[in-house]
Amino acid sequence: MVTKKYEEYIRESTDNDELFLDACNSGYLKRARELLAGGASVKARDFQSSTPLILASYSGHLDIVKLLVDNDADINAEDMFGSTSLELASDKGHLEICEILINNGADVNSNNNNGCTPLFWAGYYGHTDVVKLLLEYGADITIRTIGDSNCLKTTRKYGKKNTYKN
Secondary structure, rough: OOOOHHHHHHHHOHHHHHHHHHHHHHOHHHHHHHHOOOOOOOOOOOOOOOHHHHHHHHHOOOHHHHHHHHOOOOOOOOOOOOOOOHHHHHOOOOOOHHHHHHOOOOOOOOOOEEEEEEEHHHHHOOOOOHHHHHHOOOOOOOOOOOHHHHHHHHHOOOOOOHOOOO
């Protein structure tokens, strides 16, 4: 359901890319399709340099992720923090989105400006199913962050000890 506030925003804005970013972040699939058909770019960037795919992946909007991937969105694009769509989907435990991104070329060992990888975040938050997926696709468990941590060390420290079992 589109909120009144969003409807007012749509009427006021004339920037298709800005509206497209918002639709992708908010989960408005129909609006995202319309804006894309009207010339919005899958390469648009917001104030943090996030792409529509980064926003949809983080927010868990599976159908929008599929739409963006089908329209050649850059799977490995980074925001201003060096984070990718896969890293942010892993952070939130969005397994199906992670699968789509990996199957379309996402780098399972990408790391952000602090050296954190998708595996680091999936482990940190205890998303065991995402950890298993990333390991299955070759995620490197030894990659260290700037603070000289890795996913095993971090999960032990923050009580996610069972994340890497099985």
